[in-house]
Amino acid sequence: MAEAVAGSGIGASVRRKEDLRFITGRGRYTDDISMPGQVHAVFLRSPHARARIVSIDTAEAAAVPGVLAVLTGRDMAADGLGDLPCGWLVKQSDGSDMVAAPHPPLAHGVVNYVGEPYGLVVAEDLATAWRAAELVVAEFEERPAVVDPALAMESEAIHEGVARNLAYEWVLGDQSATETALAGAAHVTRLDLVNNRLIPNAMEPRAALGVHDPGTGEHVLYTTSQNPHLERLVLSAFVGVAPEHKLRVVAPDVGGGFGSKIPVYAEETAVLWAARRVGRPVKWKAERSESFLADAHGRDHVTHAELGLDEHGRFVALEVHTTANLGAYLSLFGSSVPTYLYGTLMAGQYKTPNIFVKVHGVYTNTAPVDAYRGAGRPEATYVVERIVEAAARELGRDPADLRRQNLIRPEDFPYETPVALVYDTGNYEASLDKALALIDYGGFPERKAEAARRGKRRGIGFACYIEACGLAPSKLAIQLGAGVGLYESGEIRVNPTGNVTVFTGSHSHGQGHETTFAQVVAERFGIGIDDVEVVHGDTGRVEFGLGTYGSRSLAVGGSALVRAADKVVEKGRRIAAHMLEADLADVEFADGRFTVRDSNQSLSFGEVAFAAYVPANYPEDLEPGLSEKAFYDPENFTFPAGTHIAEVEVDEETGVVELVDFVAVDDFGKVINPMIVHGQIHGGVAQGVGQALHERGLYDEYGQLQTGSYMDYCIPRADDLPDFRVDTTVTPCTHNPLGVKGCGEAGAIGAPAAVMNAVTDALGVADLPMPATAEKVWRALRG
């Protein structure tokens, strides 16, 4: 691993501060927290994909000794709790608003997917709660389920008032220019693609512990959230569980999220409400089977795409029609994923002048679909990079060469795409070249021939991806329908002894912010990294924040800390100028010291901090204390990009696909901690390989989930994956103070297309639906 920088500053592979508690078993996840008098909740879940609830008889369950309450959706509605909102209002192609069906936290009247909660049992202990839940008698009148997104618009309406099960028809780009260009193209490549439904599967199942203090009226919710302030906002402003100032949401150590812990769910809503009803703290922790059924799923697109090329191989137009399965209800950001996070990425790394995207977002009787690592961008990359590869094969062009010919060049930046983004910077050819060298592209024919001698078909596949991270600015996002701003907050409290407590609205659930954010702040102040403590994940301690998703934390949250640090330095200069009897203009701060220019007079950071709190010799016009905060609202997205190359070998006898090599060269702008960045790539690639080769969330025609456990849904295991070879190129982001872009999702964005391009190359077929399981490949080998 490259370690260009020693010590603990920016660019150094500092070992993580948070690790000590995790490797010794002292992490504190939601289920590890217990309260005196705590009782346990078990949820009643629909066994049907679509049904009317005829009756719910709770009498027998409620009579079980140890049961405190059996509560249903009707009870919740009667208490005045509101629906779970969708946080992004998508405008349709005709200018009208999308159609959001009501989404009650606990179903009443009807149920619309298997696993949808319609009630809960609260009991002294978990075993009693489970026993009692078995005694609840619910009668359902089944209705035909709508499962296949491709058929949803022709099926009976699931929700009253939602014709054709269509939440929205959304378009982006110039349709007539695109179709004219396609009609005039020398060659048109057409491809039908399915982007398989995925089930995120963070290793920590979701959990919640609701606490209510009737003395103060305060509610505390400990829960597995990537965005505790957003959770508090939704629960207070929309659902109305408790007023915002009487609600504290704590997301303690969270065991992975990958998007699935962004939405506000029924279960945490219900335990908080139930805690107040029964007068005891109420805890729930998902069984893994509940995670499969009722966590927000990801992806699930059906797409037709057409790419036009001129006689020289230049891309002239791309038209994409997608049906996106949104599930039974619009999850918190479910509407934005297949639209603003998908259609806007269709230019990829290329100068395609005409692009048109049309998306039908449809309801089905399946679990709600929301952000999963990459969220829209892996789906876009899959379309662009699969069809570019297909075009290269149809035209007999080298796939790397065709890509290179069409790349946006360094001199083209800032580059405005036909699909509403302005890329600020990049050097796509540099990452392509580095990746080609790493994989030894020239040696591929020899490797292929050698594999053939072993009865293996070897294939190579590329993905030159781009992503848009750190969704911004707030004003634009809100214009486009976002219900919240997309800034981040940061606060730095310099303590009297000179060490520092940092509060960030970002949330770490594996990303290592306690280390990287400390590196950023420590370097700015010239203090040791161990003198910086990063606090996150608690609305009772952090003023506000929007949380962690979309690879935004460092670019947005880190930038907020830089701005807050600048304010600290500014105030420190004024204190130092007074103490040193110097002109403010002459006081400089560097390497942890405030120094009067051209003198030997200086004060350490710690001396100034002490003076701020013990103001014996202190400026009269300045408030004591040394604590500053900032809200940072980016002026644009960041645009990480790179080239991923996969090589696979297919066993002709068994159809087993082995991923034998994977190279990722990514441009994340400046890198704070290379070790952590490489780890993010490894994990993202693993999830992308999972999508390509192993994972598929599958419902049968009745809407029953067929992949409800780790026995049926295959997330990659250690022996399913190779070592990864990763490297970076650097073009610093032009518009944030750190020059950073974000690295959390790149692996999951590039890998599926790279791997499937390799698999289809090996097989000599135009397409194979993901995942490329042995059975599917074996059948493809036999035509």
Added chain:
Amino acid sequence: MKLSLTVNGTPHELEVSADALLVEVIREHLGLTGTHVGCDTSQCGACTVHLDGRAVKSCTVLAGQAEGAEVVTIEGIGSGDELHPMQAAFREHHALQCGFCTPGMIMAAIDLVERSDGLDRRTVREGLEGNLCRCTGYHNIVDAVLAAAPVMTGGADHG
């Protein structure tokens, strides 16, 4: 029912229900929350502990099966402030991100090293296939295990 067992060197006499699982005893009766539960089909390995010196998935062991046994959890492998070589290697090689699978992964990895000769990248991957990690892609876990192995067995220090 009554249960006697030793956990991390400390003997315990407990009253537990007959259908209690070992992981419930560890987490709920003894408050050792470093052992996690990540699934309900004994697939993920987050609950891995050592039972009489061998790695087991404690969600699949009845408490009664641990009668008289020596159990070691993640909290019991270091000595005082000193980390076990496997713990140190996980930190050094960035073999964890969210940390949820980590205790089980470390316990499984220690057992793998103790019962194997001449581990290489392939055999480490095969040996840990019963422990799921969703964050790391396993690459750095393999690095960590191979670095810890010689330290544990008294060879060269690659920690």
